[in-house]
Amino acid sequence: MATIYQVSELAGVSLATVSRVMNNNARVSENTRNKVLAAMEQLGYRPNSIAQSLASNRSNSVGILVSELHGPFYGEMLSGIENECRAAGKHVIIAAGHSEEASEKDGIEFLISRSCDALILHVEAVSDNYLIKLASGNMPVVLINRFIPQLADNCISLDNELGGYLATKELLQQGHTQLAYMAGPMWKSDAKDRYNGHLRAMAEYGLSFNPALLAEGDFQDSSGSACMQQLLAKGIPFTALVCANDEMAAGAMEVARAQGLNVPQDLSIVGFDNLILARYIYPKLTTIDYPIGEMGRMAARWVLKNIYQQQALQLKNVFQPVLVCRDSASSITS
Amino acid sequence: MATIYQVSELAGVSLATVSRVMNNNARVSENTRNKVLAAMEQLGYRPNSIAQSLASNRSNSVGILVSELHGPFYGEMLSGIENECRAAGKHVIIAAGHSEEASEKDGIEFLISRSCDALILHVEAVSDNYLIKLASGNMPVVLINRFIPQLADNCISLDNELGGYLATKELLQQGHTQLAYMAGPMWKSDAKDRYNGHLRAMAEYGLSFNPALLAEGDFQDSSGSACMQQLLAKGIPFTALVCANDEMAAGAMEVARAQGLNVPQDLSIVGFDNLILARYIYPKLTTIDYPIGEMGRMAARWVLKNIYQQQALQLKNVFQPVLVCRDSASSITS
């Protein structure tokens, strides 16, 4: 690999000059610039970005931490971020936190040690305080899917409470009065918020919620199946089920079908997230759209604007969920 | 951020010694080691990996290029790689190539300039020659889902031809004789191989394939729907359909249902890949398992063994696809 030194030699200039034409941040005469470019071309020169980072203390790369690399949710988010960054000539370094505190911290430290210019984090296990402290350092931080009042400007979040409310309201409007709720792990704020939205809608319609019809899963489809079994086993009738995410809804639907329940005739189901799979499931899932790709893009824009001086960009911190009507929920037929 | 120099000062040793205890690659007396560790602890020292990379010309990170960051397929693969790497203390830098030649090359060059120790590539648009040339340089390269004879050792691939064969054979064994085939884009080698496997199975059963019952899609679900419409529009009867991947199968199934066809009673469908969604679809999709997560892990192991000297690891280059029987294919009922 050619170095800047060889380029400067071939072009007959100093390395400072080569650096200048590379970075385009100081005047260089048309003539020398051309000589340098020709030399670069001839040598197939590619700047060593590690050396650039070390010298400039900037890396042109943004660090991203997600809980998992697989799964439809994170893929969409990563894709949104990467698209936006690449278009701006920035690169991404990705680590996974696996929803465990130690692992999340470890990932964050790795990204920092990698001299990222900013961090985009989707973290769940780490505490608010840790993040507040982190953000008070030199490393710019953006939080996705988490809202911390003291860091409001750095948070790109969804109004989960509203989402839970909308999901439930849809069912209520269709005349259902006996609803079950399948929650995510309640220690996660999004799971709790969605549940609170549910309760608000219920209250608004003057319905009291039967705690026996609440099941807590872990956002995976298998727990959706398990929870559904639990709920049915209780023998308390319900005509509608709101699930805290699509994957659990899919698991639940499978069990329902296995037990001879028709969806939506016997049981209406509403999900949350609007994953791709919501369209594949049969019947197609009515759900709440979570614009995670767009939110990823927005987090990237936050970085572009605040770190890379792209002033023109418009930012938006809180996204509104929207109901997507498909086939899994219908008005009560009995 | 503390530097190695501050640590050495606090511990009262030279920076060379600090470096030695960090890297654990030279003898340091128990006594000094403890002093250094204590100093590190006290300062909250984290080595700057950029500087480490520049000095050592090793980065402890492996570069990964995938076509897309979203989608169930790549997520699984990335996850497999990341898990294996992280367990070994290596990190991943990810770029997307978007199946376009320029973009793939650009991504590869970025990863190289980032001083990755090795590259794991899932590329489609770039030529064999380019890859052969790349691999002949200093940068170790592993190819996933692509087989190039000259680079056989560096390829982790699936026997796609066998997969196509197995999918078709399953249908043939169930008594179907009128089969349609929905291919992926034929310029991609995996699409072609799968199709060839289909032809082999047909030939083995003494059936000639009717070219009118071949449709070429692009591996997306929307093209699955479009192709299905085309096929049905021709009015040539067929009782079974083999799809070159699950997503197209999902699209096709939707159209079939819309046209009043019951799966599998009226039409048997077999997919390929065994994505998560294959389990969610109704009826559950019979398909060919593509162990992409496992293959990602294997690619990572290749790197660990060949680059990071973890000799003990066992490698495997070619994976065998396996039929997964579910509900979308059944013996002919008429």
Added chain:
DNA sequence: GCTATAAATGAAAGCGCTTACATCATACTA
């Protein structure tokens, strides 16, 4: 005790860049 050998440590030269500062033409101003 004194040398031969090995173990522990330090000094210093990079790795490939960026960037503050110095230098040298050239073009204006008065």
Added chain:
DNA sequence: TAGTATGATGTAAGCGCTTTCATTTATAGC
């Protein structure tokens, strides 16, 4: 024409590490 901006380029000091080589110190043999 001297004096001064101004633009173009070069010089050299780092950035925070690794690693070679030299030096010092401990260990052992006799």
